[in-house]
Amino acid sequence: MFITFEGIEGTGKTTQITRLKQHMEDMGRQVLLTREPGGSRIGRELRRLLLTMESSDLTGETELFLYLADRAQHVREVIRPALEQNKVVISDRFADSTVAYQGYGRGIDPKLLHSFNQTAIGEYGPDLTILLDIEPEIGLKRAMMRNMREQKVREEGRFEAEALPFHKKVREGYLTLAMLHRSRIRVVDAAQSPDEVANAIAAVVDECMDK
């Protein structure tokens, strides 16, 4: 089973992914946690280039193709082998991030992005996507505090530095995607307490596994 987590900055994805891993392991499943960008060795090099503040000269098209390159490598080197071993794969971001950020956020045609994503992914699309939804004002504040606490502002802060309207467009993009793919993408309110969010996610995942 392949589960992806999506959402704007500061929704608490990392905390919730760790909790879901525990939940699945309690049910006797082997779980592989991974992320984009940076799930493979090559991907980790791409992640540095993509997220550092030093990459202010990256063009929108270059950014897009680097995310797609990261994904193509990630699927073949990490995701596909784990799924073939019957593991549950949980990825912190995947193809919907490209449609939300490069499509709705930067203005590249989402239809084109679906087709590029298809080439990068092949048949290995997610069975379930948890979209953690929060007001961008709240999410951004949380993400900036985290980057300062972890001293990652320069190293990983390129998207947090985008203005609020960009993050609003990304959020709207995600909500549009959720409407278009109702059976795969499930929206969870990330403004609730971490326990409430974790319970909501566990309920959705359990329902999906019973099908």
Ligand code: TMP
């Ligand atoms: P994160 O791993 O801390 O969430 O940071 C990844 C950043 O990269 C985040 O701001 C979203 C952005 N991103 C894209 O713009 N497009 C993509 O396809 C992916 C996977 C991430």
